[in-house]
Amino acid sequence: MPAQKAVQALSAKTDAMRATAVPLLVKLEEQVEKLTKLADDYLEQGMLGHYAEAIKMRDSATVSLEGLQQKLGISGEAADLATPTKAEVKKEAKKDAEREAKEDAKRLSERDKDNGKKADAREAKEDTKKAVKDEPNEALDLCNDEPSYRWIAAGEGCVVEIKGPACEADAMPDVELSEVQARCSWETSAWQLTLPVAFSLDVAKCKVVRRRKRQILELHLTPAPPAPSCGLKQAVLEQGFGWMDGFLAGQEADVVRARLLDLWKKGELNEGEVEGGKRQHLRSDHYLFMQEDDPAVAPFTRRLDQLVLSIAKEVDELKDLWLMRGRPMVAVYAGAGARYTPHFDAVRGDNGRKITCVLYLNPFWKPGDGAELQIFPEAKGISPEGPCHEVQPLHGRLACFLCDSRNLHAVKPVSESAKMPRVAISCWYYDSEGGQFHREDERDALRSRS
Numbered sequence: 363m364p365a366q367k368a369v370q371a372l373s374a375k376t377d378a379m380r381a382t383a384v385p386l387l388v389k390l391e392e393q394v395e396k397l398t399k400l401a402d403d404y405l406e407q408g409m410l411g412h413y414a415e416a417i418k419m420r421d422s423a424t425v426s427l428e429g430l431q432q433k434l435g436i437s438g439e440a441a442d443l444a445t446p447t448k449a450e451v452k453k454e455a456k457k458d459a460e461r462e463a464k465e466d467a468k469r470l471s472e473r474d475k476d477n478g479k480k481a482d483a484r485e486a487k488e489d490t491k492k493a494v495k496d497e498p499n500e501a502l503d504l505c506n507d508e509p510s511y512r513w514i515a516a517g518e519g520c521v522v523e524i525k526g527p528a529c530e531a532d533a534m535p536d537v538e539l540s541e542v543q544a545r546c547s548w549e550t551s552a553w554q555l556t557l558p559v560a561f562s563l564d565v566a567k568c569k570v571v572r573r574r575k576r577q578i579l580e581l582h583l584t585p586a587p588p589a590p591s592c593g594l595k596q597a598v599l600e601q602g603f604g605w606m607d608g609f610l611a612g613q614e615a616d617v618v619r620a621r622l623l624d625l626w627k628k629g630e631l632n633e634g635e636v637e638g639g640k641r642q643h644l645r646s647d648h649y650l651f652m653q654e655d656d657p658a659v660a661p662f663t664r665r666l667d668q669l670v671l672s673i674a675k676e677v678d679e680l681k682d683l684w685l686m687r688g689r690p691m692v693a694v695y696a697g698a699g700a701r702y703t704p705h706f707d708a709v710r711g712d713n714g715r716k717i718t719c720v721l722y723l724n725p726f727w728k729p730g731d732g733a734e735l736q737i738f739p740e741a742k743g744i745s746p747e748g749p750c751h752e753v754q755p756l757h758g759r760l761a762c763f764l765c766d767s768r769n770l771h772a773v774k775p776v777s778e779s780a781k782m783p784r785v786a787i788s789c790w791y792y793d794s795e796g797g798q799f800h801r802e803d804e805r806d807a808l809r810s811r812s
């Protein structure tokens with residue numbers, strides 16, 4: 363065959379091959395798009411197991427798509443323009459892809475009967491939007507004379523302006539800076555302020571400016587290069603529990619705290635009770651399971667989901683589960699003596715809880731105020747035994763522990779010296795089956811308030 367004819371024949375063959383491959387190409391593109399969206403939806407609902415599965419399916423569709431594109435010798439964008447017949451084919455293939463994505467969604471959500479959840483959350487969003495908008499960027503005036511502070515963004519870092527307690531107007535505090543926190547103590551009063559910072563501090567480059575005329579202390583906080591890894595994940599992996607500072611920092615932590623205190627001040631919280639609703643003297647906090655996409659707390663739960671996803675990839679107890687986040691629960695321990703006696707959060711899978719995550723929001727907490735979380739990792743029963751690890755409930759600090767028949771824990775009584783209630787927000791991640799049951803339970807707890 364003359365060379366020209368051979369080239370023509372080859373090109374005809376290639377065209378025919380492209381024409382048959384195009385519908386498949388389009389279908390794969392649609393599939394990748396749909397699965398990405400599906401994964402996002404699951405993540406928004408805290409359905410981590412479903413999310414991970416959708417991502418796995420999306421990635422495998424992407425591999426097929428890229429393989430096919432390579433075979434056809436076209437890049438993703440060029441594929442869009444590859445042939446004039448594509449527009450028609452696309453229409454048909456879109457239908458197919460939609461049908462398949464629906465089937466995927468059905469398969470993935472087999473165990474998901476939690477349909478009312480999204481609608482509930484939307485309603486709550488409307489209710490809470492306004493409250494968040496109105497929150498001032500200041501410490502709350504729960505107490506007449508507490509120190510107050512505000513964050514001012516400044517280049518890479520920030521400045522915090524701090525005013526002392528009213529009764530100490532002319533006294534400047536001592537300042538202590540660590541990599542993750544700035545701490546001010548007023549020597550002549552019982553106040554202490556510990557603020558988490560959103561970046562690790564380059565302590566040598568930070569400045570403390572005392573503006574005596576204005577009675578203001580300025581902390582000029584300069585960031586250091588980001589820390590390499592998250593020690594919390596490693597701690598959970600190695601010992602089943604751990605904590606980190608600055609999980610929420612700066613204004614982010616203040617916004618959540620303000621929202622939770624607002625709910626508490628409005629009397630929205632329930633008296634602490636034990637499973638089954640029987641009031642006992644086991645816990646004396648006040649609590650509320652919140653709507654999960656309350657705008658003040660959603661950024662926190664999203665960030666937490668990412669952390670738990672990365673923990674779950676490596677921790678044997680969580681690896682093969684379809685984890686699902688429950689509603690965030692606010693808990694306030696107010697008044698001397700408020701506490702939670704030693705307990706497990708789940709016993710032999712009774713309520714599906716697998717890992718407990720608690721974020722503390724107490725800028726004014728200081729040693730001596732009590733209310734530390736105690737963890738007894740070696741205790742087998744309900745009586746504390748073995749070593750006790752105490753976690754101070756510092757502003758922005760996150761504690762995580764595996765909780766199914768593990769890590770007996772308690773909240774120590776609040777001391778007389780505490781000037782502020784102890785505020786925390788907890789999230790439990792459930793194994794899907796138990797999670798479904800418990801989420802219903804939480805919704806009921808919420809309804810009974812309205």
Ligand SMILES: O=C(O)CCC(=O)C(=O)O
Binds near residue numbers: 693
């Ligand atoms: O707030 C804490 O430190 C832990 C609270 C707790 O154990 C719980 O709510 O089950």
Ligand SMILES: [Fe+2]
Binds near residue numbers: 706
């Ligand atoms: Fe607990």
